Amino acid sequence: MPTSAPLFLAFVLKRSEYSNTSLLLELFGDTSGRIAAIARGARRPHQHTSALLQPFQPLWLACRGRGAIQTLTTIEEVSPPLALHGPALLAGFYLNELLMRLLARHDPHPALFVFYQATLAQLAATPELETPLRHFECHLLAELGYGLTLERVVDDGAPIQPTQVYTYVCDCGPCYPSERRHGPLVSGATLLALAQSAPLDATQRREARTLLRMVLEPYLGGRPLHSRELYRHWFAAHHLHES
Amino acid sequence: MGERSLLNQLIDALRCLPGVGPKSARRIAFYLLERDRDGGAQLARVMAEAMVAIRRCTRCRTLTEHDLCALCANPQRDAALLCIVEQPSEVVALEQATDYRGQYFVLGGRLSPLDGIGPDELGLNMLETRLRDEAITEIILAISPTVEGRATAQLITERAARYGIRVTRIAQGVPLGGELEYLDSGTLALAFAGRRDVV
Numbered sequence: 001m002p003t004s005a006p007l008f009l010a011f012v013l014k015r016s017e018y019s020n021t022s023l024l025l026e027l028f029g030d031t032s033g034r035i036a037a038i039a040r041g042a043r044r045p046h047q048h049t050s051a052l053l054q055p056f057q058p059l060w061l062a063c064r065g066r067g068a069i070q071t072l073t074t075i076e077e078v079s080p081p082l083a084l085h086g087p088a089l090l091a092g093f094y095l096n097e098l099l100m101r102l103l104a105r106h107d108p109h110p111a112l113f114v115f116y117q118a119t120l121a122q123l124a125a126t127p128e129l130e131t132p133l134r135h136f137e138c139h140l141l142a143e144l145g146y147g148l149t150l151e152r153v154v155d156d157g158a159p160i161q162p163t164q165v166y167t168y169v170c171d172c173g174p175c176y177p178s179e180r181r182h183g184p185l186v187s188g189a190t191l192l193a194l195a196q197s198a199p200l201d202a203t204q205r206r207e208a209r210t211l212l213r214m215v216l217e218p219y220l221g222g223r224p225l226h227s228r229e230l231y232r233h234w235f236a237a238h239h240l241h242e243s
Numbered sequence: 244m245g246e247r248s249l250l251n252q253l254i255d256a257l258r259c260l261p262g263v264g265p266k267s268a269r270r271i272a273f274y275l276l277e278r279d280r281d282g283g284a285q286l287a288r289v290m291a292e293a294m295v296a297i298r299r300c301t302r303c304r305t306l307t308e309h310d311l312c313a314l315c316a317n318p319q320r321d322a323a324l325l326c327i328v329e330q331p332s333e334v335v336a337l338e339q340a341t342d343y344r345g346q347y348f349v350l351g352g353r354l355s356p357l358d359g360i361g362p363d364e365l366g367l368n369m370l371e372t373r374l375r376d377e378a379i380t381e382i383i384l385a386i387s388p389t390v391e392g393r394a395t396a397q398l399i400t401e402r403a404a405r406y407g408i409r410v411t412r413i414a415q416g417v418p419l420g421g422e423l424e425y426l427d428s429g430t431l432a433l434a435f436a437g438r439r440d441v442v
């Protein structure tokens with residue numbers, strides 16, 4: 001199909017059936033940000049695009065149209081889909097749900113796109129899923145302008161000490177613990193590891209999970225994340241949940 | 244604008260049928276009114292009854308007007324085999340296309356975390372009860388090879404493992420009449436991994 005529209009890299013965040021033969025897609029593109037598009041005729045028999053237009057499949061796409069919902073004109077695969085299985089697949093859905101909830105449409109985040117792609121690759125490669133998820137949450141918040149304060153103490157601007165424990169006050173940052181302060185206790189080592197996207201040990205993962213859950217909460221509009229529930233359900237079934 | 248005519252209401256109502264747009268709806272309405280009033284009246288009667296009386300089978304969740312569907316009520320069906328499908332229409336398709344003689348379980352969809360469709364919506368607790376209480380030795384997954392379908396299959400496989408039940412899935416890969424050149428690499432990889440001896 002001849003097209004003058006430029007190709008862009010993208011992932012499907014969510015797909016749903018649209019009319020009898022088409023797909024309605026929520027996409028995350030490197031230059032486009034989050035957009036909605038229709039793939040006309042993708043569900044007709046012997047149409048191979050339906051197999052391609054799935055989450056975790058790197059795609060080259062082109063669109064036309066200016067309205068809220070565009071129409072896909074080109075669909076090509078960049079490389080095979082990321083091999084996410086079991087809990088890693090649920091973790092992938094979790095990333096997609098976060099992006100669906102937090103990204104506004106037509107707001108490009110090229111750096112976040114690169115980080116998303118790298119995070120999917122990590123989920124596919126390592127059995128320890130929590131560390132990449134926490135680093136992604138930190139990056140997402142920073143991209144949206146809600147970044148965490150991770151390297152300085154709010155009270156006096158002193159550098160965070162790995163061996164110290166701080167109270168992380170929501171909308172503010174790490175403070176010296178005192179009775180007036182409310183928030184989760186987080187070790188300096190956890191804060192610094194999050195700041196540097198460094199590996200987290202079991203204790204740090206637990207602290208980071210509590211911290212990021214609290215920080216993300218206000219941006220989720222009071223509705224629970226379905227994929228987080230499912231993820232927990234899976235882990236409960238496997239007796240792998242760290243308590 | 245006055246009250247909408249009955250004719251317009253009929254045309255609008257017909258548009259709830261899949262694949263029927265305004266033009267076809269008008270055509271169908273005129274056809275029934277001018278050429279087949281008996282057929283139209285019969286359709287209306289059966290439709291009204293079916294919409295109320297047809298529910299889900301209490302055992303396999305397929306559509307039926309009885310507590311148990313005909314397949315579940317049939318003692319000739321092999322109780323050791325359980326085929327899991329997404330939609331009731333797939334039970335009919337498999338019955339017509341294969342010589343499968345086992346039982347079915349209809350999920351009613353597939354796992355879709357972003358739409359809030361989880362294990363409860365798919366009746367997985369009901370399925371687990373059957374896995375625990377019945378003498379099932381093999382589960383056959385006939386679920387679409389989409390990402391959501393794969394997640395669904397994994398959730399079921401994990402539950403079946405608790406009861407030591409073998410899980411197989413229908414083969415996936417090159418569609419009949421499909422040309423390799425046009426296949427996406429995911430499909431091609433699956434087809435390659437599932438290769439068989441040439442007999």
Ligand SMILES: [Zn+2]
Nearest residue numbers: 300303312315
């Ligand atoms: Zn039944």
